Amino acid sequence: MHYYTPEGRAVLDATAGLWCANAGHNRDPIVEAIQSQAAEMDFAPPFQYGHPKAFAVSARIAALAPGDLDHVFLCNSGSEAGDTALKIALAYHATKGNATRTRLIGRERGYHGVGFGGISVGGISPNRKMFGSLLPGVDHLPHTYNREKQAFSKGEPEWGAERADALENLVALHDASTIAAVIVEPMAGSTGAIPAPQGYLKKLREICDKYGILLIFDEVITGFGRLGYAFAAERYGVVPDMITFAKGVTRCRWAACWCASTSTTPS
Numbered sequence: 001m002h003y004y005t006p007e008g009r010a011v012l013d014a015t016a017g018l019w020c021a022n023a024g025h026n027r028d029p030i031v032e033a034i035q036s037q038a039a040e041m042d043f044a045p046p047f048q049y050g051h052p053k054a055f056a057v058s059a060r061i062a063a064l065a066p067g068d069l070d071h072v073f074l075c076n077s078g079s080e081a082g083d084t085a086l087k088i089a090l091a092y093h094a095t096k097g098n099a100t101r102t103r104l105i106g107r108e109r110g111y112h113g114v115g116f117g118g119i120s121v122g123g124i125s126p127n128r129k130m131f132g133s134l135l136p137g138v139d140h141l142p143h144t145y146n147r148e149k150q151a152f153s154k155g156e157p158e159w160g161a162e163r164a165d166a167l168e169n170l171v172a173l174h175d176a177s178t179i180a181a182v183i184v185e186p187m188a189g190s191t192g193a194i195p196a197p198q199g200y201l202k203k204l205r206e207i208c209d210k211y212g213i214l215l216i217f218d219e220v221i222t223g224f225g226r227l228g229y230a231f232a233a234e235r236y237g238v239v240p241d242m243i244t245f246a247k248g249v250t251r252c253r254w255a256a257c258w259c260a261s262t263s264t265t266p267s
């Protein structure tokens, strides 16, 4: 649970390596697994090759995923997972003959990493302001925090589900035929831990279904048991079309991924 200064003073790692080292630092089984893999095969370019363990880990991840999500795409970080999921949403609509569906919807105060896609759909202004106009065709839902109405909430706040209705407004403004996907953190993290209001995520799901919009949950910091379930999707009883995840799944940050439902997304 600790880092050590050069003088040997223990420093409690209260953020678990910023959500990466959930199982603790330098655990023998994890160190041994990393060592044995490096000795067996250190690297093979995934563009041209497959490796049995990539399939094995994908199958284990798919088994944890909620609903019918059963495809896994391995990449290098939560940021890359976010950009990849957004790209897949565009490609999905293009392959279905809906190439006008290019608009991506994020949420104010959202954080989806440091790629251009993630920053564009993200909603933390200091992270955005130095990078110009970012991706075109992006819009944002309002965030769900209201101190006056939610102060002293126990568990999920009662107020706030109506904030999902703003998606109807964006559909009215842009037309559903131009919207590819909505991406949200089921429980916001980087902006401050903001749990979803009661019914909010279900409402988002319903509106996305109504208009053929893909719903992406960014579970980079909610996946792998952090809300008491394998994924927040299970905790909230809402199955998105894709989940991005990272942090805690490996010792390093090299296995951020997404899961896609066979029914609504490409294989």
Ligand SMILES: Cc1ncc(COP(=O)(O)O)c(C=O)c1O
Pocket (backbone or CB within 6 Å): 077, 078, 079, 080, 082, 111, 112, 113, 114, 185, 189, 190, 218, 219, 220, 221, 246, 247, 253, 256
């Ligand atoms: C919700 C969310 N998405 C994406 C990321 C980016 O992940 P990474 O730092 O692995 O690129 C983070 C990082 O904290 C995050 O909290």
